[in-house]
Every structure is written in C-alpha cells, then in structure tokens.
Amino acid sequence: MTELLSALTFTAAALLYGGASALFYLDVLPHGAKGAPARALRQPRPAEAPRARIASGLLCAAALGHAAYVALASFVAHVCPIHSVHFLLSVASLFASAGFLTLRARFRVDALGLLVSPLGLAFLLGTYFLGKPAPEPRLTPLFITLHVVTNLLGVALFLLAGGAAALYLVQERRIKDKRPVSRIGNLPPLDTLDTAEHRFLVAGFPLLTLGIVTGTYWAHKLEVGSPDEVMRTIFGYATWFLIGGVLLLRAAAGWRGRRSAYGTIAGLLCATAVLVIYLVRPSTEGRRAGATALEGSPVVATLMTLVTGAPNPGSAEPAVEARLR
Amino acid sequence: MIAVVGLSHKNAPIEVRERLALPRASVPELLTNLTAHDAIGEAVVLSTCNRVEVYAAAPGRGVSPGELDKAARAVVRALHGIGGDGVVPYLTSVVGQPAVVHLFRVAASLDSLVVGEPQILGQLKDAIELAREHRTLGAMLSTAMHRAVRVGKRVRTETAIGEGQVSVSSVAVDLARDIFGDLEGHTAALIGAGEMAEAASRLLVRAGARLLIVNRSPERAAALAREVGGEPRTLKELESSLIEADIVISSTSSPGYVITHDLVKGTRKARRGRSLFLIDIAVPRDVDPQVNKLDNVYLYDVDDLSRIVHESLEGRAAEAARAAAIAEEEARGFETWTLAQALTPAIVALRTRTRLVLEAELTRSLGGKLRHLSASDRDALGTMLDAATNKLLHAPVTRLRALATDPRCEDYLEALRDLFELPLEEAGEPEAAAPEPAVSERRGTVGGAPAGLAVVATEAAARR
Numbered sequence: 001m002t003e004l005l006s007a008l009t010f011t012a013a014a015l016l017y018g019g020a021s022a023l024f025y026l027d028v029l030p031h032g033a034k035g036a037p038a039r040a041l042r043q044p045r046p047a048e049a050p051r052a053r054i055a056s057g058l059l060c061a062a063a064l065g066h067a068a069y070v071a072l073a074s075f076v077a078h079v080c081p082i083h084s085v086h087f088l089l090s091v092a093s094l095f096a097s098a099g100f101l102t103l104r105a106r107f108r109v110d111a112l113g114l115l116v117s118p119l120g121l122a123f124l125l126g127t128y129f130l131g132k133p134a135p136e137p138r139l140t141p142l143f144i145t146l147h148v149v150t151n152l153l154g155v156a157l158f159l160l161a162g163g164a165a166a167l168y169l170v171q172e173r174r175i176k177d178k179r180p181v182s183r184i185g186n187l188p189p190l191d192t193l194d195t196a197e198h199r200f201l202v203a204g205f206p207l208l209t210l211g212i213v214t215g216t217y218w219a220h221k222l223e224v225g226s227p228d229e230v231m232r233t234i235f236g237y238a239t240w241f242l243i244g245g246v247l248l249l250r251a252a253a254g255w256r257g258r259r260s261a262y263g264t265i266a267g268l269l270c271a272t273a274v275l276v277i278y279l280v281r282p283s284t285e286g287r288r289a290g291a292t293a294l295e296g297s298p299v300v301a302t303l304m305t306l307v308t309g310a311p312n313p314g315s316a317e318p319a320v321e322a323r324l325r
Numbered sequence: 326m327i328a329v330v331g332l333s334h335k336n337a338p339i340e341v342r343e344r345l346a347l348p349r350a351s352v353p354e355l356l357t358n359l360t361a362h363d364a365i366g367e368a369v370v371l372s373t374c375n376r377v378e379v380y381a382a383a384p385g386r387g388v389s390p391g392e393l394d395k396a397a398r399a400v401v402r403a404l405h406g407i408g409g410d411g412v413v414p415y416l417t418s419v420v421g422q423p424a425v426v427h428l429f430r431v432a433a434s435l436d437s438l439v440v441g442e443p444q445i446l447g448q449l450k451d452a453i454e455l456a457r458e459h460r461t462l463g464a465m466l467s468t469a470m471h472r473a474v475r476v477g478k479r480v481r482t483e484t485a486i487g488e489g490q491v492s493v494s495s496v497a498v499d500l501a502r503d504i505f506g507d508l509e510g511h512t513a514a515l516i517g518a519g520e521m522a523e524a525a526s527r528l529l530v531r532a533g534a535r536l537l538i539v540n541r542s543p544e545r546a547a548a549l550a551r552e553v554g555g556e557p558r559t560l561k562e563l564e565s566s567l568i569e570a571d572i573v574i575s576s577t578s579s580p581g582y583v584i585t586h587d588l589v590k591g592t593r594k595a596r597r598g599r600s601l602f603l604i605d606i607a608v609p610r611d612v613d614p615q616v617n618k619l620d621n622v623y624l625y626d627v628d629d630l631s632r633i634v635h636e637s638l639e640g641r642a643a644e645a646a647r648a649a650a651i652a653e654e655e656a657r658g659f660e661t662w663t664l665a666q667a668l669t670p671a672i673v674a675l676r677t678r679t680r681l682v683l684e685a686e687l688t689r690s691l692g693g694k695l696r697h698l699s700a701s702d703r704d705a706l707g708t709m710l711d712a713a714t715n716k717l718l719h720a721p722v723t724r725l726r727a728l729a730t731d732p733r734c735e736d737y738l739e740a741l742r743d744l745f746e747l748p749l750e751e752a753g754e755p756e757a758a759a760p761e762p763a764v765s766e767r768r769g770t771v772g773g774a775p776a777g778l779a780v781v782a783t784e785a786a787a788r789r
Contacts, residue, residue: 108506175503176617178629189506190600254597257621 006072010124013065016058017121023055024113028186052110056101059117063097066090066124073127091149092275093123095156099200103160107196109188115163143218151211151236155271157204158243162268164197165261172258194256197264198247205243208271212240228277235273242267326663327469328393328420329427330400331371331378334438337415339628343609344408345377348578349455355379356461359403364395367463369456369470371431373448374521374608374627375438379404380428382465393420425469425659429652432473433480438631439493440645441486444520446477464666469659476655483651486644493630494525497604498532500633501572504602504623509533514570515555516563516584517577518545521606521627523553525574530554537566541577564588568595574604575611583611589622604630664734665726671738672722674747679718683710 070090093116100116103109171187187193215236246263249255255263332342347355352370359368359381366384371377379400383392397418405413419427430436434445453470456462462470481487498508505511513529514537515522530536536555539562540546546557558566567573567589577583584603592601598621605612605626617624687710691703698706725741728734741747 171503175500175623178625178632189502190504192506194600250598254594254599256598257600259620 002072002076006069006076009065009069009072010127013062013069013124014121016062016065017117017124020055020058020062020113021117021121023051023058024110024117027051027055028111028114052104052113055113055117056104056110059097059113059120060101062117062120063094063101066120067094069124070127090123090127092152092155092159093120095153096120096159099156099160103196107199108192109164109167109196111167111187112160112163112196115166116160119159143214147211147214147218150207151215154204154207154211155275157200157207158239158264158268158271161197161200161204161264164193164200165264165268168193168197168261169258169265172261190257194260197261198250201243201247201264205247208240208243212236232274232277235270235277239267239270239274242270326382326393326421327424327428327466328381328383328397328400328418329378329424330381330397330404330416330418331376332412332415332417333376333378333436334628334631335436336417337412339608339610339626341408341412341415342375342377344412345372345404346374346608347372347377347407349451352452352455353459355403355407356456356459359400360461362399362403364392364399366396367456367466368400368461369452369466371449371452373445374606375631376431376436377404378431380424380466380469382463382469393424396420422656422660426652426656428469428473429476429656429659430649432477433648433652434477434486435480435645435648435652438628439634442492443481443487446474446481449477450474465663468662472655472659476652479651479655480648484644484647486648492524493521493606493627493634494528496630496633497525497574497625498528500604500623500625500630501529501534501602502532504600505571507533508572511535511571512537512569513572513574514539514558514566515549515553516540516560516566516573516575516611517579517607518549519576519606522574522576523549525604525606526553526555529572529574534572537570539563539566564592567592567601570601571599572602572604574606576606577611579607579611580609582613584613584616586613586615586619589613589616589619593619593621606630667738668725668728668734671741671747672725675721675741675745676714676718678745678747679714680710683714 067090096116097120100112104112167187168190171190171193175190188196215233242263246255246260246267249263250260332345334342347370349372352372355370356368359365359370359379364383365381367382369380371380381396381400383396397420401413401416401418404416427436432446432449434440434442437445449470453462453474456466501508501511501513508529509532511534513526513534515526516539518540526536526538530553536550536553537558538546538550538553538555539558539560540549541560543557543559546559549555550557563583567584573584575584584605589601589603600621600623603612603616603622603624605624608627610626612624612626614624614626616622687706691698691706695706721741725734725737728737
C-alpha cells in the first residue's frame with residue numbers, strides 16, 4: 001500500500017511538474033502576429049496574470065507531491081528521511097520552488113517558473129536513478145542542519161538566481177539585437193531580472209558560506225578522501241568563490257547585467273556539479289553492490305509488482321507483498 | 326501632371342537618407358535652384374526624417390511624358406549635387422499619374438513608416454507654404470498639393486487608420502519598460518527638440534519618469550521644460566545628464582554625432598553599470614551606432630523604432646485599404662482636372678478662332694455689299710452668327726469634353742491645334758481659386774472621376 005502510494009505520488013508530482021512547466025512556457029510565449037494587440041502605450045504587465053497564477057498553483061501542488069513521494073519512499077525503505085541523501089537532494093529543488101512561489105509576486109518574475117518547474121521535474125526523475133533511499137550513519141542531526149540544509153537552501157536560491165540570470169541573457173540579447181516585438185515574448189524587464197538575480201545571490205551567499213565553513217570542519221572530522229568527496233569539496237569552494245566574486249565586483253566595480261549573469265551561471269554550474277556528484281555516488285555504489293538502479297527504485301518496484309503480480313524481491317515489507325497477491 | 330524624385334525609408338537606409346537630410350533653412354535655396362532650370366517650372370521639397378522628395382512640374386502646361394521626364398532628370402541632377410554619388414542608386418523617379426498617386430498616398434500616411442501617423446500632413450503643409458513663399462508653386466503643383474491635403478483630411482475623417490495610434494514615441498516608451506520595468510523614479514533626458522522627441526518625453530513624464538531638457542539654447546530649454554514638465558539643462562551639462570539619466574532621447578539638428586562612443590564609455594564608471602537606453606530620433610543621427618556595442622547600453626534609432634511600429638500595425642490592412650481607395654479616387658479626379666485644364670484653352674481657342682474668322686467676314690461684308698443694312702438688321706446678323714458658331718462647335722466641344730478621361734485625349738488635342746492652327750495658352754488659375762464643389766458632388770463618379778468637377782473647372786475657365 002505504501003509502495004502504491006509512493007508510486008502514485010511520484011506520478012502525480014511528475015504530471016503536475018509537467019503541467020506547470022507547460023503553462024509557464026505558454027505564459028512567456030509572445031503573441032502571434034495576427035490578432036496581436038498593437039503595441040500601444042500600455043500599463044506594466046500585472047504580476048498576477050491568470051495563466052501564471054494557475055501554473056504557480058500547479059507547481060505548488062507538484063512540490064507537495066514531490067515531498068510526499070520522497071517521504072513515502074523513505075518510509076518504504078525504512079529510512080528516516082532526514083538521514084537519507086535521497087531526501088536531502090530533493091530538498092534543493094523543493095526549496096527553490098518554495099522560494100519562487102513566495103517571492104514571485106514581490107519581484108514580478110513569473111517567467112522564472114519556466115526554469116523552476118522543469119528543475120523540480122528533473123530532481124524528481126533523478127530519484128528514479130537513485131535507487132532505494134539508504135541511511136547515512138555518519139550524518140549527525142547537527143551536521144545535517146548546519147551543513148546540508150544551509151547548503152541546500154543556498155543552492156535553491158542560487159538556482160533562482162541562475163534562472164534569473166539566464167532569462168536576463170536571453171532578454172538582453174533580444175533587445176540588443178533589436179529583434180521584432182512579436183518574437184521578444186513576455187519576459188520580465190531587464191532591470192527586474194538583474195535585481196532579482198542580485199537579491200537571490202545576496203540571500204543565498206551567507207547560507208553557502210555557513211555550509212562551506214561547516215563542511216570544511218566536518219570534512220576534517222569525517223576524514224573524507226575519496227575522489228568524489230574531493231571533487232565535491234573543490235566544486236563547493238569554487239561555487240563560493242565565484243558567487244562571492246560576483247557580489248564583490250558588483251559592489252565595488254559596478255558589475256551588473258551581462259557580466260554578473262555569466263558569473264552567476266558559472267557559480268550555479270559549480271553548485272550543480274556538487275549535487276550531481278551526490279546523485280551519481282549512490283547509484284555507482286549500488287551498482288558496485290550488484291544491484292541496479294532500476295531494481296532499487298521503489299517506483300519501479302511497485303509498478304513491477306502491479307504489472308506482474310510477482311513479489312518485489314527488494315521489498316522490506318513481506319506483509320504488504322502478501323496482501324497484493 | 327507632376328513628377329516626383331527622391332528617396333525614403335522604403336528604399337534607402339538611414340545612412341543614405343542622412344546625406345540628403347535638408348535643414349529647413351536650406352530648402353529655399355534648393356527650390357530656387359530647381360526652378361531656375363529650364364525643364365522645371367514648379368517645385369515643392371518635402372524633407373522629413375523618413376524621406377526627401379521633390380515634387381516638380383514642367384513649365385507651362387507641361388503634361389507630356391517627355392517634358393515630365395526632363396523635369397525629373399533635372400531634379401535627379403540637383404539631388405546628386407547635394408548628396409553625392411552615394412544617393413543616386415537610391416533615388417526613385419516617378420512621373421505622370423503614378424506620381425500623383427504617390428503624392429496622395431504620402432499625404433494619407435500610407436507611405437509612412439508608421440501608417441496612419443498624423444505628422445506627415447503637417448510636414449506636407451509646411452513644404453507647400455515654403456514653396457508658396459518662394460514662388461515656386463504654380464497652378465499644377467498648387468492644385469496637386471491642395472488635393473493631397475484634402476486626401477489626408479479625408480483619410481483621417483473617413484477611416485480609422487489613425488485610431489489607437491501606435492507611434493514611434495509610444496514604442497520608445499514600451500522599450501524603456503522592457504528594460505527598466507516601471508518607469509517611476511527613473512530619469513529621462515531630452516536632447517534637442519522636435520515633435521517626435523517631445524511626444525516621447527511627454528509619454529515618459531506621464532509614465533512617472535523625471536525629465537531633463539538639454540538644449541543648446543538655455544531659453545529654449547527653459548521653455549520646453551515649462552511645456553512638457555522637466556528641468557532645463559544646457560548642452561555643457563550633457564555628460565552629467567548622461568550619467569544621471571536612464572533614458573536619453575536625442576533629436577538635434579546637428580550634422581554630426583552629439584553623443585559619441587567615447588562620451589558614453591566615459592560615463593560608465595560613474596553610472597556604475599546601470600542600464601542606459603538611447604533613442605536617436607534625429608536624421609542625421611545624433612548617436613554613434615558603435616555605442617550599442619557597449620555593455621548595458623541599448624541604442625535604437627528612428628529606423629529601428631519604426632520597424633517595430635510597422636510590424637505591430639500589420640493588422641490594420643482593412644483601414645489602409647480604405648485609405649488607399651480614397652487616394653486612388655482623388656488621383657483619378659486630379660487626372661480629370663488636368664485633362665480638363667488642357668481641354669479648356671483648346672475649346673476656348675477654337676470658339677475664339679471661329680468667331681474671329683466669322684466676325685472678320687461679317688465686318689467686310691457689312692462694309693461692302695451689305696452696307697445698306699440697318700442697325701437692327703446688323704444685330705440680327707450678329708446673333709445669327711453666334712448661334713451658327715455655337716451649333717457648329719457644339720458637337721466637337723461635347724465630344725472633346727467626353728474624351729477628358731480617354732487616354733487618346735492628348736492626341737485629339739494635338740490634332741485640333743494642328744488642324745485649326747490654335748495658339749498654345751498659359752495654364753489657368755490653380756484649382757484652389759475655383760469654388761469647391763459640394764461634398765455630395767465629390768462622392769459621385771463618372772468613369773472614375775467626380776461627376777461635377779470637370780464641368781465646374783471648364784465653366785470657370787470659360788467665364789474668364
């Protein structure tokens with residue numbers, strides 16, 4: 001039953017993320033040439049356009065479904081969610097979704113949903129490859145709170161900053177190249193995107209700094225030395241230096257606009273590299289243990305059970321399997 | 326008939342149009358030079374930011390294609406002398422009825438970058454007035470221009486082409502919003518003056534922007550500041566204004582760049598990377614195009630803005646078609662008038678010649694064999710001759726009038742002059758001096774021409 005619920009929440013979250021992504025995309029699409037309103041003097045676009053509002057609702061529901069799935073998947077595997085990397089990695093995208101939903105009206109950056117929704121979907125589907133949630137005994141609650149959660153919060157804000165930077169570059173190029181109005185689309189103004197990017201960076205940088213400091217302390221205590229752990233550390237520091245550099249140059253040398261956007265995206269890529277290394281590590285370890293990612297995935301396990309009627313060999317709940325038969 | 330020679334946004338980029346951009350003060354000299362040429366009897370120069378066109382008519386009646394071609398070639402040479410070799414490939418030359426259609430379409434704003442824009446009619450009226458002041462406006466062009474203005478007014482009254490107007494100014498403000506979002510709290514600087522620039526400034530002020538007026542003349546800056554609402558600045562404060570402003574609208578009459586690449590680059594440090602939006606409405610351009618390559622600087626000239634407007638107006642085809650129909654209708658009316666003008670002197674000359682011949686014979690007879698006739702008999706004889714003349718000429722005159730819209734009309738006139746040795750007469754008064762037909766008469770058409778006009782013009786000429 002739990003596995004069924006887990007599969008259902010997974011499917012629902014995936015569909016909701018997809019729907020939100022599609023609606024956000026339609027919201028930023030330009031009007032067609034025929035029947036388009038003449039580009040007369042008009043009032044600024046209202047923040048609460050109906051389509052954007054519905055898309056945001058879908059994103060909210062998708063994020064809740066995502067969180068529910070991860071919790072259920074951890075329950076199926078009999079692992080405390082907080083102790084599970086499986087759960088923690090999804091937190092980054094959930095924080096990004098929460099941050100976007102909270103701040104979109106303030107910054108008038110509905111277009112960011114175009115990036116946040118697919119990101120949530122990507123992280124959700126990423127759990128597909130993670131296999132079963134596995135406990136990490138080395139992760140103490142304090143460590144998780146100070147290092148992991150702050151880092152993930154910071155990454156979530158950097159995701160939003162990176163999204164704003166990417167949209168800035170698209171909009172800036174179109175205005176610079178003087179492309180026709182019909183193809184510019186309903187993207188936020190340049191200054192709005194630049195301001196949002198900066199504020200997301202400012203909010204996320206202290207969290208990243210705390211994460212870096214605590215990570216440095218625990219790395220010494222945990223005596224990490226494997227190649228992936230070293231790579232994570234390097235990319236983590238690179239992220240901090242890049243984002244810090246962007247903020248410093250903006251304050252001291254007036255680095256705004258395109259330069260700031262490129263720096264933000266570079267920092268985000270480094271932060272993404274850290275998450276990717278986290279994602280890859282459980283999968284490779286699972287394969288070394290002889291299990292494939294597919295076999296370990298609770299979603300696939302449930303679907304296989306439903307289709308074939310055979311018990312899931314990896315299931316930790318024989319009683320559940322007996323009920324299904 | 327008329328000829329038109331020139332270039333516009335449709336066939337020449339702004340770099341070429343700049344070479345022919347004539348300040349108002351230079352137009353009288355060009356008008357004088359044009360009409361000094363043997364082939365050109367009348368001239369009007371229309372010089373705007375989007376076109377430079379010379380409308381010309383041949384001396385005298387000058388309706389033959391050959392005479393109009395000569396006039397057009399003379400205009401080309403004159404414009405070549407101003408703009409150099411670079412403008413010649415872009416000059417287009419149209420003579421005869423197509424030239425009239427073009428003039429009427431220009432007046433109807435159908436040929437404008439912003440279809441339906443109201444400025445062109447005022448610009449055309451200014452050009453007409455200037456030609457009138459310098460006596461380069463004769464009967465042919467005066468009538469053509471008078472009708473062109475009437476076309477412009479009819480189009481604005483009878484179609485919706487000017488409604489919900491999208492203008493260069495409103496597009497500029499929209500682009501500013503694409504860059505800055507809400508304009509409240511932002512600063513705009515207006516450099517120079519000009520109708521379009523002032524319109525854009527008013528829109529920006531209405532949108533909440535603070536306005537700086539930068540002008541070479543402190544008095545003009547102060548007057549503009551009072552009019553549109555802003556702070557006056559002198560041209561010496563240009564650099565500081567560039568640092569302060571987020572949006573700059575430039576529309577000066579300077580022949581060179583007012584805002585150079587180095588000037589903008591030098592302000593970047595003080596601006597601390599803030600975005601700068603430059604709108605260059607001037608022709609020749611005021612802002613160095615290289616400025617657009619700088620980070621966080623966005624430059625749009627009049628061609629860029631107008632292209633955006635043009636694309637946004639694609640849905641106005643129906644109104645534009647109605648306006649084009651009005652222009653065509655009036656052009657046919659002008660053609661009828663032109664032919665009637667050519668016909669009237671011929672008809673009058675034929676009547677006069679016939680009467681003179683008969684009167685000469687009558688006088689000889691009354692002095693000879695008929696000298697015995699009484700005064701009343703002489704009067705009766707004179708009346709008989711008048712009646713006979715009218716009856717004799719009624720058929721050919723009626724037939725000539727019916728041929729007014731026939732393409733062979735010119736040939737018939739030529740034959741008439743040759744056969745009866747009729748003298749060529751000067752063109753009559755321009756149509757503006759004739760009573761305007763009532764609006765209802767304008768609506769009806771005969772063979773495409775307004776019903777009453779040919780008769781009105783002919784009768785007016787016959788009364789003289």
